[in-house]
Amino acid sequence: MTSVISLQKLAxxxxxxxxxxxxxxxxxxxxxxxYKNVKAVDEIxxxxxxxxxxxxxxxxxxxxxxxxxxxxxxxxxxxxxxxxLGFEPAxxxxxxxxxxxxxxxxxxxxxxxxxxLDSFDLQRAIYSIPANEFKSRRDEFIEILExxxxxxxxxxxxxxxxxxxxxxxxxxxxxxxxLFLDEPTLGLDVTMQKRIRTFIAEYNKRYGATVLxxxxxxxxxxxxxxxxIVIHHGKLLFDGNLSQLAEKFSAFKTxxxxxxxxxxxxxxxxxxxxxxxxxxxMRVPKEKxxxxxSRLLNDLAVEDLTVEAAPxxxxxxxxxxxxxxxxx
Amino acid sequence: xxxxxxIYRSMMKLSILEQWQYPVAxxxxxxxxxxxxxxxxxxxxxxANQQGGVVGGYTPGQFAAYYIVWTLVRSMxxxxxxxxxxxxxxxxxxxxxxxxxxxxxxxxxxYFAGWKVVVILLWLPLAFALTLIFKPDLNPTWIExxxxxxxxxxxxxxxxxxLTLIGLVTFWTTRVSALFExxxxxxxxxxxxxxxxxxxxAWIQDFAWFFPFQWAxxxxxxxxxxxxxxxxxxxxxxxxxxxxxxxVILVNIIWKFAIRKFSAVGG
Amino acid sequence: MKGIKLAYNxxxxxxxxxxxxxxxxxxxxxxxxxxxxxGLIGLQLVFSQTTDLAGWSQPELLAVLGxxxxxxxxxxxxIQPNMERLMGExxxxxxxxxxxxxxxxxxxxxxxxxxLWQTVDVLTGFIILIIALNQMQWAVNLWAVFGFxxxxxxxxxxxxxxxxxxxxxxxxxxxxxxxxxxxxxxxAAGRWPIGIYPNWLRYSLTFLVPVAFAISVPSEALTGRxxxxxxxxxxxxxxxxxxxxxxxxSFGLKNYSGASA
Numbered sequence: 001m002t003s004v005i006s007l008q009k010l011a012x013x014x015x016x017x018x019x020x021x022x023x024x025x026x027x028x029x030x031x032x033x034x035y036k037n038v039k040a041v042d043e044i045x046x047x048x049x050x051x052x053x054x055x056x057x058x059x060x061x062x063x064x065x066x067x068x069x070x071x072x073x074x075x076x077x078x079x080x081x082x083x084x085l086g087f088e089p090a091x092x093x094x095x096x097x098x099x100x101x102x103x104x105x106x107x108x109x110x111x112x113x114x115x116x117l118d119s120f121d122l123q124r125a126i127y128s129i130p131a132n133e134f135k136s137r138r139d140e141f142i143e144i145l146e147x148x149x150x151x152x153x154x155x156x157x158x159x160x161x162x163x164x165x166x167x168x169x170x171x172x173x174x175x176x177x178x179l180f181l182d183e184p185t186l187g188l189d190v191t192m193q194k195r196i197r198t199f200i201a202e203y204n205k206r207y208g209a210t211v212l213x214x215x216x217x218x219x220x221x222x223x224x225x226x227x228x229i230v231i232h233h234g235k236l237l238f239d240g241n242l243s244q245l246a247e248k249f250s251a252f253k254t255x256x257x258x259x260x261x262x263x264x265x266x267x268x269x270x271x272x273x274x275x276x277x278x279x280x281x282m283r284v285p286k287e288k289x290x291x292x293x294s295r296l297l298n299d300l301a302v303e304d305l306t307v308e309a310a311p312x313x314x315x316x317x318x319x320x321x322x323x324x325x326x327x328x
Numbered sequence: 329x330x331x332x333x334x335i336y337r338s339m340m341k342l343s344i345l346e347q348w349q350y351p352v353a354x355x356x357x358x359x360x361x362x363x364x365x366x367x368x369x370x371x372x373x374x375x376a377n378q379q380g381g382v383v384g385g386y387t388p389g390q391f392a393a394y395y396i397v398w399t400l401v402r403s404m405x406x407x408x409x410x411x412x413x414x415x416x417x418x419x420x421x422x423x424x425x426x427x428x429x430x431x432x433x434x435x436x437x438x439y440f441a442g443w444k445v446v447v448i449l450l451w452l453p454l455a456f457a458l459t460l461i462f463k464p465d466l467n468p469t470w471i472e473x474x475x476x477x478x479x480x481x482x483x484x485x486x487x488x489x490x491l492t493l494i495g496l497v498t499f500w501t502t503r504v505s506a507l508f509e510x511x512x513x514x515x516x517x518x519x520x521x522x523x524x525x526x527x528x529x530a531w532i533q534d535f536a537w538f539f540p541f542q543w544a545x546x547x548x549x550x551x552x553x554x555x556x557x558x559x560x561x562x563x564x565x566x567x568x569x570x571x572x573x574x575x576v577i578l579v580n581i582i583w584k585f586a587i588r589k590f591s592a593v594g595g
Numbered sequence: 596m597k598g599i600k601l602a603y604n605x606x607x608x609x610x611x612x613x614x615x616x617x618x619x620x621x622x623x624x625x626x627x628x629x630x631x632x633x634g635l636i637g638l639q640l641v642f643s644q645t646t647d648l649a650g651w652s653q654p655e656l657l658a659v660l661g662x663x664x665x666x667x668x669x670x671x672x673x674i675q676p677n678m679e680r681l682m683g684e685x686x687x688x689x690x691x692x693x694x695x696x697x698x699x700x701x702x703x704x705x706x707x708x709x710x711l712w713q714t715v716d717v718l719t720g721f722i723i724l725i726i727a728l729n730q731m732q733w734a735v736n737l738w739a740v741f742g743f744x745x746x747x748x749x750x751x752x753x754x755x756x757x758x759x760x761x762x763x764x765x766x767x768x769x770x771x772x773x774x775x776x777x778x779x780x781x782x783a784a785g786r787w788p789i790g791i792y793p794n795w796l797r798y799s800l801t802f803l804v805p806v807a808f809a810i811s812v813p814s815e816a817l818t819g820r821x822x823x824x825x826x827x828x829x830x831x832x833x834x835x836x837x838x839x840x841x842x843x844x845s846f847g848l849k850n851y852s853g854a855s856a
Contacts, residue, residue: 014593074423076591090591094429102427107420113346125338126430128331356773363780366796367787374791375645383644461793503618506625513629522633523640 003047004178004210005071009080011234012041012066040066042234043080050177053204053211055225059320063234064214068180071212072102084178098127101176105186108167110155116166117151120173127174134173141169145199161192168196172203179203181213185220197223218312232322246309249319253289254310255282257302264300283310335430336438343442354450361402362454365395368523369462384527389465393553394524396458397466401548402521403447404480405487408436410508413495422590433579437488444484468552475561479548482568486544489575496579499586514539520546540571601698602706609709623712627664627719634660634786649791651818654730656788659814661724662747663785666809668716669751670782676708678758679775685762694848701844705755728817742816742826749833750809756833756840757805763840763847778804785810808832 018034041063048054058064069075070082073089073096082089087096110119124134142148145165155163164184172179181200185193197220204211215221221228221242228245230238238245255270258278266272269292270284284292289307296302309315347354373388381387386394416422425432458464468476494511497504516522518532519541525533536542547564550556556564613619638660642653651659681704684690693707694700761774781804789797789811801807808829815821 069423072427074426074591076588092426097427097429100427102424104420104424107424109424111342111346113349114342118342118345122335122338122342125331125335126428128334353773356777360773360777360780363777364783367784370792370796371641371648371787374649375641378645378647461795506622509622509626509629513633516633517636522637527640527644529643 004050004085005046005048005212006083007047007067007071007080008045008082009043010041010045010067010070010077010082011039011043011079012063012070012075013078014038014040039234041070041077041231044231044234044236045080046229046236046239048210048212050210051204051208052227053201053213053224055221055228056212056214056231057221057228057316057319058214058231058237062231064231065182067231068102068182068212068214072100072180073097074102098174099176100178100180101171101174102180103168103171103182103184105164105183108155108163110163110166110170112156113154115152116155116170119155119166120151120170123170123173129174137173137175138169141172141199144202145169145195161188161196164188164192164196165199168199175207177207177209179209179211179213181211181215183214183216185215185217190219193217193220200224218316222312230319232320237319237322242312243309245319246312246315250310250315251286251318252283252310252314253286254308255284255289255293255296255305256280256308257296257305260301260303269296332434335434336441339435339438340442340445343439344445347443347446351450354446358399358403358447358450358454362399362458365398365402366458369395372523372527384524386524386527387465389463390553392462393464393466394549396455396462396464397549397552398521399454399458400448400451401480401483401545403451404444404484404548405544406447407440407484407488407491408495410491410495410498410504410511413498414502414504417498417590426587433492433583436492437485440488441481441484466553471558471561472552472556475565476548476552478565479551479568482565482572483544483548485572486540486568486575489572489579490540490544492579493575493582496582496586499589515541515545518542519544520549524550540575543568543571598699598702601703605706606709609707610711613709613711620712620715623715627715630667630716631664631719631723634664637786649788651788652731654727655814655818657730658724658727658817659788659810660786661720661722661727662810662814662817663720664723665717665720666747666750666754666785666813667782668713668718668720670754671716672710672713673708674751674755674758675775675778676710677705678762680704680708682762682774700848701759701841705759724817731818733817736819739816739819739821742821743813746808746813746816746821746826746829749829750805750813752833753805753836754809756836759840760836760843763843782806788814802832805832805836 014037015035016038018036044063044067056064056067066075070077071084071089073092076090085096085099087093089096110116120134120138123129124131129137142151145168147162147165147169150158150162150166155166158166168184179200184200185196188196200211200213201224203209211224213220213224226241228238228240228242229236230245238248240248254273257280259280260278266280266282270282270288273281273283275281293305293307297305369391372383372386372391376383376386376388376391422432425435428435494508497507517528518525518536518539525536525542525546528536543564547568551561551564638653638656641648642656646652648656681690684693690704693703696703758778761778781800784792784796784800785806789800789807792800797807812821812825812829815825
């Protein structure tokens with residue numbers, strides 16, 4: 001299979017005016033501005049195959065949105081190449097735009113004062129979707145998301161989550177092959193997040209679409225993405241699956257066991273995260289995992305011992321703590 | 329072609345439905361706007377009466393006609409302002425509309441065209457009231473009415489092009505309100521909005537010839553109110569078309585540079 | 596007394612704030628210049644066709660333009676910004692912050708904003724006025740000076756009351772921009788002597804939107820047209836409008852707390 005998204009040493013640099021403190025510097029700045037070159041995206045390369053759902057992670061300012069904008073054609077790369085479905089995104093050819101969609105959690109496309117149905121009709125016209133195809137797909141989406149009674153209400157009367165559902169329906173009516181989703185669940189409550197997640201998974205399954213998704217909510221990533229790409233300070237830090245990510249970045253593992261005798265000092269083995277009755281969860285350094293496990297089994301009467309990777313939030317936290325110098 | 333027809337129809341429908349929800353707001357806007365021509369009308373009618381009934385070829389009744397038709401033409405001239413572009417870029421609205429397989433200008437033209445339909449409907453009772461109060465002297469011929477119909481829509485397109493051009497400046501710098509204010513002042517004087525151009529000194533009339541302003545304002549009014557020959561009327565429509573074509577070409581050229589700039593720094 | 600101190604403090608903060616944005620000063624000067632130029636062109640056009648307009652000579656109308664510009668500056672600097680902020684806060688439900696302060700609410704909401712650079716208009720207006728008075732060969736006259744300044748003060752007060760009434764009763768129907776737009780449209784009528792307008796419009800401009808009193812009465816004072824009756828009428832209307840504004844404001848305030856509770 002050939003990849004549908006392909007980045008080769010893609011980079012985006014910005015010239016940012018540099019401001020120094022002090023009146024003298026400010027006065028100097030009036031005549032000659034000093035610029036600093038900021039590498040928002042610094043030569044990243046990866047390939048995505050058709051039908052993949054990829055989680056695109058990184059702390060704020062890592063370059064995620066900049067990359068998505070380059071892939072969707074809103075930004076010109078400073079150097080390197082991007083290819084999406086064989087198109088050069090920056091040319092923004094209409095044939096290219098017809099096959100992709102970009103959803104940003106904080107932007108809206110729908111008319112604020114009208115029911116979403118009216119805005120959907122405009123999408124139909126803009127993307128030249130044949131009428132019956134439009135109708136059946138629209139009703140299909142409405143059914144999956146269970147929003148039949150909401151599409152008739154003015155968008156301004158909907159809750160944030162309901163509005164996001166409408167935005168997603170509107171963004172997918174033209175059956176895009178590639179979905180760029182930038183924080184689609186931002187600010188939504190847990191059930192709403194879940195519903196949207198399910199819908200994206202369903203869309204991916206039914207239409208074989210490729211999804212590149214950024215999210216602050218690890219639940220989104222865990223549920224949807226088999227593959228994770230992490231960027232940090234504009235550089236590609238990791239590309240693989242979730243367990244490999246934990247393997248690579250987490251300094252800790254979690255050991256869970258049931259203990260008969262509760263009067264044991266466990267601190268000699270490691271840090272106790274929680275105790276629930278006889279059940280104990282401990283966090284231990286990765287390299288000492290096997291040693292501690294055998295000591296636990298030998299010294300104490302433990303049962304049901306399990307060793308797991310640290311929770312994904314912890315892993316991500318340790319990834320994001322990586323210093324800029326370490327990425328260079 | 330069929331596709332664009334469909335897009336324009338859908339977009340206009342959307343904006344008509346949207347604007348129809350705010351009749352009060354739209355009316356307030358129009359009433360506020362009507363104060364301006366009423367003031368001009370009263371001032372010039374007073375002058376005409378003092379000068380024995382005619383000034384610059386206009387009687388009070390003809391001034392009334394000029395300034396009542398003015399209100400419709402002014403409404404047709406309301407388009408997306410240059411200030412709106414700055415907002416659009418900052419809010420990320422521009423990014424979203426760039427993602428569609430459609431030139432964003434089509435959306436603007438279609439959206440405001442739909443709004444105009446609402447505006448014209450709301451204008452009719454206002455025009456009726458103004459007619460009762462100020463008793464305009466208006467006897468248009470059929471050809472004048474037909475030309476007027478096209479002229480106001482052409483006027484709308486001309487002003488869309490000029491204001492888009494000015495608005496595109498915001499892609500390079502956001503400190504542009506000074507430029508906008510100068511533009512609006514020039515437009516006020518050279519378009520026939522302040523007074524019919526024939527009342528202006530000859531050198532201003534000559535100067536106005538180099539700008540599109542009068543074709544977006546004075547000409548549509550005079551096509552209905554004045555006594556133009558069919559030849560002059562057609563020539564006027566021709567001039568309007570020429571400015572529209574010139575505007576479209578210019579907007580497209582500048583647009584390319586603007587988007588290049590936008591894609592370099594991001595929205 | 597506490598109120599004056601409060602107003603002074605807000606004024607000080609407002610001015611300090613404006614100094615942060617000095618570029619706005621240049622934009623304001625340009626805007627004033629443009630408005631002045633178009634006003635003068637309008638005058639010039641009229642007087643190229645006639646020697647007087649409803650009994651007003653060109654220098655006299657220049658004086659009206661001066662008063663118009665002064666009053667416009669006062670409104671733009673001190674009245675409109677406060678009212679627009681108030682409308683925004685009512686809409687977003689953030690008025691509570693202002694209401695919980697230990698001071699008279701009406702006073703507080705009326706003095707919070709001050710646009711210093713708008714006073715360029717006031718200054719320019721006075722310069723035009725002096726030029727006009729010079730052209731009229733005006734002799735200093737105590738009644739005219741007193742009449743002018745008192746009428747200016749009463750006029751500003753009336754415009755303030757008008758805005759407050761509109762804000763208190765109409766915020767739920769229409770948007771700020773529409774009110775501002777409507778007011779600016781009607782205010783422009785003040786550029787010309789009120790006598791030229793047809794009766795219905797003259798009454799609206801006198802009693803509905805008190806533009807006539809705000810601009811025409813001070814101008815009448817300077818051009819020797821002001822009678823004691825008109826002056827007393829202005830005083831009565833000021834007191835009346837202020838009372839009405841106060842009542843409507845209190846009423847609106849009650850409704851506001853009711854709605855947000």
